[in-house]
Amino acid sequence: EIVLTQSPGTLSLSPGEGATLSCRASQNVNSYFAWYQQRPGQAPRLLIYGASSRATGVPDRFSASGSGTDFTLSISRLEPEDFAVYYCQQYDNAQYTFGQGTRLEV
Amino acid sequence: EVQLVESGGGLVRPGGSLRLSCAGSGFTVRTNYMSWVRLAPGRGLEWVSSIYSGGQTHHADSVKGRFTISRDNAKNVVYLQMNSLTTDDTAVYYCTKANSPFTWFAPWGQGTQVTVSS
Numbered sequence: 001e002i003v004l005t006q007s008p009g010t011l012s013l014s015p016g017e018g019a020t021l022s023c024r025a026s027q028n029v030n031s032y033f034a035w036y037q038q039r040p041g042q043a044p045r046l047l048i049y050g051a052s053s054r055a056t057g058v059p060d061r062f063s064a065s066g067s068g069t070d071f072t073l074s075i076s077r078l079e080p081e082d083f084a085v086y087y088c089q090q091y092d093n094a095q096y097t098f099g100q101g102t103r104l105e106v
Numbered sequence: 107e108v109q110l111v112e113s114g115g116g117l118v119r120p121g122g123s124l125r126l127s128c129a130g131s132g133f134t135v136r137t138n139y140m141s142w143v144r145l146a147p148g149r150g151l152e153w154v155s156s157i158y159s160g161g162q163t164h165h166a167d168s169v170k171g172r173f174t175i176s177r178d179n180a181k182n183v184v185y186l187q188m189n190s191l192t193t194d195d196t197a198v199y200y201c202t203k204a205n206s207p208f209t210w211f212a213p214w215g216q217g218t219q220v221t222v223s224s
Contacts, residue, residue: 001167032208034210034211036151043213043214044143045213046212049209055210087151089210094207095166095167098151098153101151
């Protein structure tokens with residue numbers, strides 16, 4: 001099983017600031033990698049696929065990079081609606097795995 | 107608009123069974139790769155089961171032999187039959203789709219709560 005480790009577990013920031021979230025895979029997943037946002041009481045929402053491509057409707061203040069084992073999600077100029085939990089996911093093989101999540105809080 | 111609506115969750119005793127349903131609209135379940143993913147308290151998201159367009163299924167090791175994913179093409183619904191439930195299965199269960207295997211999941215349903223407790 002490919003283990004994904006997200007850091008930090010919690011990130012405390014203010015609106016207008018920038019955020020950097022990290023995810024490390026226990027083995028090479030190439031660019032078969034996604035990021036999801038989950039707001040309280042809502043379903044997960046796809047943000048990024050293919051390690052760096054924004055999903056439809058995702059604001060350009062969200063950007064992502066990485067390949068292989070190290071991946072980063074960056075959010076510039078945080079808006080109030082960005083405070084949520086973020087999960088990374090690998091789909092390099094059919095035993096899909098997710099990270100444990102990073103909580104972005106005010 | 108593509109939508110997924112889950113139902114069937116509830117409170118069940120350890121060792122019991124439950125069947126979850128996921129009704130799709132705006133797309134055809136049969137031609138998509140449909141999956142169940144759960145979110146347990148204090149834990150991250152966990153992939154549970156998937157069904158290919160061709161009907162093949164696969165399950166996470168944690169549920170293999172206990173859970174079965176299936177679909178009803180006429181009703182455009184995906185099911186998750188859960189047997190021999192344990193407290194570790196307590197979670198919100200989400201239905202989601204992908205255009206094919208080995209891709210990302212989108213969109214997701216709102217989820218249905220399953221609580222296993224005596």
